[in-house]
Amino acid sequence: MNDHKFLNAVGNISDEYLLEALSYRERNKMVKYFSKVAAAILAVMALTGFALNAFMPVFARSLPFVGNAFAFIQDRLHTGGAYSNYAFKIGDKVTDNGLTITMSEAYCDGVNLYVSFIVESETAFDTWTTDEYIKGQLNYNGTMYIESTEGLKSLNDFGLTGLEGKFTDAFTFVGVKSFSLTGDTFPDKFMLDMKINSVSLITGKADKEYVKGDWHFAPSINVNSGDVVTYEINKEANGHTIDKVVVTPIYVTIYTSYPDIYGDTTSYEVQAYTDGYADEDISSQGEYGRTSGITQIPRVRVNNDLHIYVVNGPTLGEDGLACGTQKISKEHAIVSADITIDK
Known part of the structure; x- marks a missing residue:
C-alpha cells in the first residue's frame, strides 16, 4: 500500500477549535473564590453529575462540571468524528512521578476503540515547535491489550506512538488514542488493559526526554454498535x-x-x-x-x-x-x- 495514504490520515488535522475550555489549573483558582454556600451547591451538582456519568452517553449530559475530553478536542482530530455523541465516561485517574493521567472516556464501535485522556504535569511541557501537527501530539510508551471471554488480544495502534489532541496550557494535554484488532472485530464486552510506562515532556523530541512511571488502567467497556x-x-x-x-x-x-x-x-x-x-x-x-x-x-x-x-x-x-x-x-x-x- 502507498505510504502517503497513512501520512494523509494522521496529518490532516484542523486548526479550528469550536470549543473553548478553562484549564485544570485555572478552574482550581476560580473555585477558591466561591462562597461556602456556592461550594456546597457545586458539591451536590458534582455528585449528581458523577451518578449520571455512569449511565448516560456524553451527548445526553447538560451539567457543565462533567468531564468531556472528546467534546473538547474532537473538531481538531483528523477523522472529524462526533466521538462525544457516543462516548461513555470512565474517569480513572493515576498519578506517578509528577504526572497525573486520567482516562476520561471511551467509545468502541466494534471496529475501532477510541479512548480519551487528560495528562497533567507538575513540570511544564516544552512545546518548542511551531508545527501545529507536532504540537497536537503527546508521545508515550506502553502496552495495550483487551481481555474477554475470547481470551487476551493485543491492540494495534496504527503505528502511532502518541495521543492526538491539544494542549490547554503549558501543563495540560487532552488527547485521544485509537486502537484496532488488526482486521478483527471487538467482542461485545471486554476489559481494556493499558499500561503507560513513560510520557514525553518535549513535543516533537519524543526520543529526548521521558517521564517514567506506572500508569495502569483496566476499565470494562461495552461495544456501542447501534449506529454501525x-x-x-x-x-x-x-x-x-x-x-x-x-x-x-x-x-x-x-x-x-x-x-x-x-x-x-x-x-x-x-x-x-x-x-x-x-x-x-x-x-x-x-x-x-x-x-x-x-x-x-x-x-x-x-x-x-x-x-x-x-x-x-x-x-x-x-x-x-x-x-x-x-x-x-x-x-x-x-x-x-x-x-x-x-x-
Whole structure:
C-alpha cells in the first residue's frame, strides 16, 4: 500500500477549535473564590453529575462540571468524528512521578476503540515547535491489550506512538488514542488493559526526554454498535475479494481478501472514491495481513456513493496525476464495487 495514504490520515488535522475550555489549573483558582454556600451547591451538582456519568452517553449530559475530553478536542482530530455523541465516561485517574493521567472516556464501535485522556504535569511541557501537527501530539510508551471471554488480544495502534489532541496550557494535554484488532472485530464486552510506562515532556523530541512511571488502567467497556451498518459485498475476481464495508460514525472500513501477498501475486492496492471529491483517492489508512486487510476512510469524507477498486499498482502506468484518477482505477480494477451509503 502507498505510504502517503497513512501520512494523509494522521496529518490532516484542523486548526479550528469550536470549543473553548478553562484549564485544570485555572478552574482550581476560580473555585477558591466561591462562597461556602456556592461550594456546597457545586458539591451536590458534582455528585449528581458523577451518578449520571455512569449511565448516560456524553451527548445526553447538560451539567457543565462533567468531564468531556472528546467534546473538547474532537473538531481538531483528523477523522472529524462526533466521538462525544457516543462516548461513555470512565474517569480513572493515576498519578506517578509528577504526572497525573486520567482516562476520561471511551467509545468502541466494534471496529475501532477510541479512548480519551487528560495528562497533567507538575513540570511544564516544552512545546518548542511551531508545527501545529507536532504540537497536537503527546508521545508515550506502553502496552495495550483487551481481555474477554475470547481470551487476551493485543491492540494495534496504527503505528502511532502518541495521543492526538491539544494542549490547554503549558501543563495540560487532552488527547485521544485509537486502537484496532488488526482486521478483527471487538467482542461485545471486554476489559481494556493499558499500561503507560513513560510520557514525553518535549513535543516533537519524543526520543529526548521521558517521564517514567506506572500508569495502569483496566476499565470494562461495552461495544456501542447501534449506529454501525454493515454492507455485505462478497465480489471476487482472480482471488481478490471485496468482502464487506462497515460504516460507523467515525470510519468507513473496507474489508478485502486476496492471494498471499508474499507469494507471486499482484501489487495489491485498494482505492476509493466518493461523489464531491472529484478524482481524489480518499482511502487513507489500513492494516494488511498475508491474505486479508482493511482500508479505512474518515466517515466525514464519504458521501452517499462509494466506489471501491482493487488494483494492481504497476498497471496504473507512469502518466503522473492520471494514474490516480477514478477513470484509470476503474479501467485497471481487478475487482470493484459501488455502494450507496445511507446518511
